[in-house]
Amino acid sequence: MNYYRLSCPKPQEEEQTEILIARLAAVGFESFEETETHVLAYIPEKEFDSNSLTEIEDCKNLLEKKRLDVKLIPDQNWNTVWESNYPPVLIANRCYVRAPFHEEKKDVAFNILIKPKMAFGTAHHETTAQIISLMLDEDFSAKHVLDMGCGTGVLTILASLKGAAHVDAVDNDPWSFNNTTENIELNPVKNIRPVLGDASVLTLPEQYDIILANINKNILLRDMESYTKALKKGGKIFFSGFYEFDLADIQHKAQSLGLVYKKHIVKNDWVAALFCKC
Numbered sequence: 001m002n003y004y005r006l007s008c009p010k011p012q013e014e015e016q017t018e019i020l021i022a023r024l025a026a027v028g029f030e031s032f033e034e035t036e037t038h039v040l041a042y043i044p045e046k047e048f049d050s051n052s053l054t055e056i057e058d059c060k061n062l063l064e065k066k067r068l069d070v071k072l073i074p075d076q077n078w079n080t081v082w083e084s085n086y087p088p089v090l091i092a093n094r095c096y097v098r099a100p101f102h103e104e105k106k107d108v109a110f111n112i113l114i115k116p117k118m119a120f121g122t123a124h125h126e127t128t129a130q131i132i133s134l135m136l137d138e139d140f141s142a143k144h145v146l147d148m149g150c151g152t153g154v155l156t157i158l159a160s161l162k163g164a165a166h167v168d169a170v171d172n173d174p175w176s177f178n179n180t181t182e183n184i185e186l187n188p189v190k191n192i193r194p195v196l197g198d199a200s201v202l203t204l205p206e207q208y209d210i211i212l213a214n215i216n217k218n219i220l221l222r223d224m225e226s227y228t229k230a231l232k233k234g235g236k237i238f239f240s241g242f243y244e245f246d247l248a249d250i251q252h253k254a255q256s257l258g259l260v261y262k263k264h265i266v267k268n269d270w271v272a273a274l275f276c277k278c
Contacts (some may be wrong), residue, residue, distance in 0.1 A: 001047040001175045007069040029051040113186040127240040130272035143209040153180030160189035172198040199223035201232040217242035228257040240272035
């Protein structure tokens with residue numbers, strides 16, 4: 001999949017940078033990098049609408065001044081880019097996420113092997129790392145699990161390694177679907193079903209004991225009703241992919257659907273939250 005990369009001069013204030021990233025996420029940008037001088041934002045080619053940038057005041061002004069750079073990044077460039085910038089990740093001294101070119105870490109409970117491609121979910125981003133952190137304290141034994149927006153499949157694989165009876169890994173991006181399928185083969189897991197699709201594939205009520213949804217605020221709000229219907233009574237759902245100032249909106253929507261807030265964790269203003277269908 002080709003991606004567009006937006007390069008935007010970084011605001012002087014950290015709070016303004018966070019607001020800029022949130023606004024870019026709201027119009028479809030999926031992942032972000034910060035350099036000393038710029039914010040880099042990435043969006044799939046098929047999702048990009050240049051007119052959406054004019055809806056963001058900062059971007060509109062920069063466009064008029066010709067200080068906003070938008071570049072198409074061909075699909076074949078990503079492997080080299082990721083491999084050269086992909087350190088392993090250790091979470092809570094219990095989960096080690098690595099690439100094939102890293103040595104295995106022997107003294108941890110869970111080693112996860114991920115081929116670093118463009119699919120989201122390498123555990124480097126705060127949202128993925130935070131959900132993993134919450135998952136490490138959760139009992140997955142014999143549970144039926146849904147990983148919604150599975151990306152690389154890293155959460156899927158961890159759920160399986162922690163004893164889940166079955167995991168459905170769903171993503172609407174063919175690249176992510178293929179990458180999850182590939183990463184499943186690299187790890188000692190057998191009970192995972194990759195699914196290419198979105199929330200419309202959730203047709204059976206109360207099917208899952210645990211749902212993992214690390215996507216973004218807009219999609220979570222849009223599809224939360226479908227997730228809730230698919231969650232068993234007493235089941236748990238993990239939400240991530242949004243900022244701390246968005247948590248109130250997530251809580252309000254969840255409460256309206258009968259979900260009960262349990263806890264959340266924060267890192268660099270990103271949030272992972274746990275709810276229960278009590």
